[in-house]
Amino acid sequence: MQHRFFMPPMSLMGAGCLDQAGKEIKKMKFRKALIVTCKPIIESKLIGELTSVLERYEIDYAVFDKAKAKPDMENIHDGIGVYNEKGCDFIISFGGNSTRNCAKGISLKLECSEDGVCRSEGQIPLVAVNVTSFMTGEMPIFTQKVRDKDEKVLIDRSTTPIITVTDSNLLKAMSNKIMGAIGVDALRHAVEAYSSDAATPITDACAFQSIKILGESLEEIIKGAKSDAMLEQITYANYLAGIAYNNTILGHMYAMDEKNHEEESDDNLKKEIPIGDHQGFSQEKLSKKMMEIAFAMGQNVKEIAEEDAMIYVMNEIKRLSDMVGIPSGMCKDERVIFGNKI
Numbered sequence: 229m230q231h232r233f234f235m236p237p238m239s240l241m242g243a244g245c246l247d248q249a250g251k252e253i254k255k256m257k258f259r260k261a262l263i264v265t266c267k268p269i270i271e272s273k274l275i276g277e278l279t280s281v282l283e284r285y286e287i288d289y290a291v292f293d294k295a296k297a298k299p300d301m302e303n304i305h306d307g308i309g310v311y312n313e314k315g316c317d318f319i320i321s322f323g324g325n326s327t328r329n330c331a332k333g334i335s336l337k338l339e340c341s342e343d344g345v346c347r348s349e350g351q352i353p354l355v356a357v358n359v360t361s362f363m364t365g366e367m368p369i370f371t372q373k374v375r376d377k378d379e380k381v382l383i384d385r386s387t388t389p390i391i392t393v394t395d396s397n398l399l400k401a402m403s404n405k406i407m408g409a410i411g412v413d414a415l416r417h418a419v420e421a422y423s424s425d426a427a428t429p430i431t432d433a434c435a436f437q438s439i440k441i442l443g444e445s446l447e448e449i450i451k452g453a454k455s456d457a458m459l460e461q462i463t464y465a466n467y468l469a470g471i472a473y474n475n476t477i478l479g480h481m482y483a484m485d486e487k488n489h490e491e492e493s494d495d496n497l498k499k500e501i502p503i504g505d506h507q508g509f510s511q512e513k514l515s516k517k518m519m520e521i522a523f524a525m526g527q528n529v530k531e532i533a534e535e536d537a538m539i540y541v542m543n544e545i546k547r548l549s550d551m552v553g554i555p556s557g558m559c560k561d562e563r564v565i566f567g568n569k570i
Contacts, residue, residue, distance in 0.1 A: 231428050233475050236356075236392045241463060243456055246357065246395040250281040253318075253355065253391070260288040261355075262316040264307060264331040265323050266295045269359065274401060278322055278357060290314035295323065295330035304333035311352070318353040321389075324360035331356070332387045356389040358463075359398050360410065394467060396459040408450035408552040411462055414469040415442045416545060421472035423517050428475070435472035436524050441465040443525035450551045514538060 240248050261282065269275060270293050282289050292310045296303045311319070311334060321331030335352040399407070421427060422435035442465045445458050518537035523529045525544055532540055
């Protein structure tokens with residue numbers, strides 16, 4: 229069977245790696261960036277971490293701080309207008325999924341006709357700087373709100389940034405509850421990816437290691453621990469989960485499902501089950517996979533029967549979710565994280 233595997237050509241990770249991004253951008257001879265972000269991040273003053281690096285390497289920039297939670301075509305066209313007006317030659321998204329979605333639309337110079345067909349009028353180089361450590365944003369998935377409530381999902385490898393930057397120093401502004409909620413999302417996605425019929429040895433390696441890291445550190449983070457080492461580990465876990473999730477088709481399904489929900493209600497969250505036939509899972513393979521997942525999460529598998537492994541995994545995810553105490557949907561937008569709504 230043939231498989232395609234997508235990930236950014238360069239991923240910079242670890243404390244202080246934002247400075248390395250400045251060096252790489254300078255090497256590529258880009259002159260002026262359009263920084264795509266949102267007002268809560270501007271108000272948090274975190275944007276200064278990026279602009280100081282750009283200034284250090286003598287890279288000019290303009291700021292577009294009007295990225296919407298669900299960018300529509302007006303939002304995209306406004307960004308394209310600022311890009312052209314300011315004479316920029318590349319884009320930097322600085323934020324989470326919402327900001328990256330807006331930046332991707334701008335980078336593709338999207339134009340949509342009345343019949344809902346969207347076409348790219350070109351491609352602008354995109355650098356994604358993660359401020360919330362969400363894992364799906366770097367991958368080739370883009371959810372675009374075209375008009376009113378009619379949303380289209382664009383799946384195109386050209387939406388993948390040329391560089392992604394996940395500097396764990398930028399995550400220090402987040403509360404432990406937010407970090408925990410992000411970690412629970414990553415754990416669920418990694419479990420789904422590892423269990424999928426579309427899994428490969430590459431995606432399994434990424435998903436398993438993500439589950440292992442989260443199994444070792446997530447509970448401590450939820451309880452209040454926040455060392456530099458833990459921050460780095462959760463960024464790696466999120467990134468690995470994202471690679472696995474998006475390369476087992478599940479990321480495409482997530483985008484198509486998310487576009488039908490303006491927000492996640494408690495009832496919807498209760499109905500979410502990481503395992504299901506409609507998602508491409510074979511029941512006969514699950515028992516063995518679940519034993520492996522339970523082992524990665526720290527369970528002594530000698531103490532549980534194979535048929536009980538799934539129950540253990542599901543209960544453990546629910547236990548961690550309950551410890552966080554907030555619906556995962558509340559943490560998926562940077563306006564919540566930096567808008568002091570939690």
